[in-house]
Amino acid sequence: MPCDCNLRKRITRDKITLNKRDVYLDYNSTTKPNNRVLASIDQINRNYWGNPSAQNSRGVNLYNYINGEIHKAKLELGLNNMKIYFDTSSTSLIHKIGNIEKNVITSNIEHTSLLKVANNTVQVDNRGQLDLNKLESICKKQYPSLIVYSPVNHETGNIQPIAKIFEIAKRYNIKIILDAVQTINRLDREKWLPYCDGFYFSGHKIHGVQGAATLILKDSFINFNLDNSPLPFSLYSGTFNSPAVIGLLTATLDTLKSSKTVLNEIRVLQKEGINILAKCSKDIIFESDINNLTGVINISIPIVDKIEDLLMHLSIEGIQVGRLSACSGDINKKSYVLTAMGRDIKRASTSIRISFGRESKRDDFFRLSAALKSFISSNLP
Structure with missing residues (x-):
């Protein structure tokens, strides 16, 4: 069963629904049947x-x-x-x-x-x-x-x-x-x-x-x-x-x-996505080893007070990303993966997972970058 966290309740309460312009960057959670x-x-x-x-x-x-x-x-x-x-x-x-x-x-x-x-x-x-x-x-x-x-x-x-x-x-x-x-x-x-x-x-x-x-x-x-x-x-x-x-x-x-073709496309998109996110804000930290990964980018934004608010903002903007595992419960808790890698509590508690695949496009990263930038700028002290 899915968790009963506050983020899911907020999405239901505010009636945030899907539309054709949604950006899906949560392939690690599930994928669209072909x-x-x-x-x-x-x-x-x-x-x-x-x-x-x-x-x-x-x-x-x-x-x-x-x-x-x-x-x-x-x-x-x-x-x-x-x-x-x-x-x-x-x-x-x-x-x-x-x-x-x-x-x-x-x-x-x-x-x-x-x-x-x-x-x-x-x-x-x-x-x-x-x-x-x-x-x-x-x-x-x-x-x-x-x-x-x-x-x-x-x-x-x-x-x-x-x-x-x-x-x-x-x-x-x-x-x-x-x-x-x-x-x-x-x-x-x-x-x-x-x-x-x-x-x-x-x-x-x-x-x-x-x-x-x-x-x-x-x-x-x-x-x-x-x-x-x-x-x-x-x-x-x-x-x-x-x-x-x-x-x-x-x-x-x-x-x-199709793996050879798809993986080559993902590697190209991955490099472009990293570059787009790197230019988005100096407050973004790459938690993934950008020289040794495939199809997933994990970032943290320590200036964010509560990661739930960022995920809610992205949902309103029609951008679907992930955090932790889909079945891991409280969305605000720290990542045990990043903690095991030596990250501090703030970074481990403000991470998001961006996972992409065969239907992802470069424009997805531009839209994600714009949404992150607007949230970060509106939440600066």
Whole structure:
């Protein structure tokens, strides 16, 4: 359930609605389903409706259709022997992994759902990168069974030293599962896919729909067994959500096939966005490592008295940005990610996350810059 913070109440009270001129810069929270995804879901609902575990021809046909789409994903990923599971969300997946693996380590800036199942956390430096010496020390002394972490941080967009983490893990025969929720659509696959034994992500982060996530395990993890359903790929506690899963598979193929072009466009836009924001106001501080990020820019504005007021101002201006995680509760609290990176309370409490993607434009940053500038100038002491 979403938080019941005062900002949401103010938006409801003031009847702030969406319009065609809205600027959407909160891709890390969710993305708009693309037309191919919607068409694939419509086809399931119209032509393949049924229960894939049912013992009848409609159920068998749907089951075979889903397997065909899974096979396409395997070919695109080059993982013919992979195991694949589907569930309602990445949060549900990581909790089920945690129920099996009892000695999990991660970094101290991961999503809260992952922090809840980890037994040990490794600190990061002021750039948000995992301390490799401390990671190796834990691996050497405590013999963890699994490392789970996100190559691209959900708040800052900073990229971890993926290959080096993998090298340490293999030295101690430890498996790695990547939280790829913010990675699959933000980082070239050759930079992360070879450096793990499995990964998971959600459909709504890659222009699919909400209600479906997937865990993919390579053959190096083939003995890891989560099966609890008549369907070998289902972890749903109830009826398998075939439309959402087909939407997820369609979105996955679209993301993988278009990633080179889209990522190049995002990198160009990222440089332009940083330059536009840098010229906006001297009171803006870049919290992301601008030389090591992808598709996300985190800034803080310490002169702001209350970040809720800035977010309300942006909403009135039709600009959608994020802060912390969408499911993190009080919007005014300090960022534990920035705190772990050594930022003071004021900076950690006045940060916003700007995340963008395939439909973002340079004009989005000009409009954001103008809105920030007007708010800052009207709130100067």
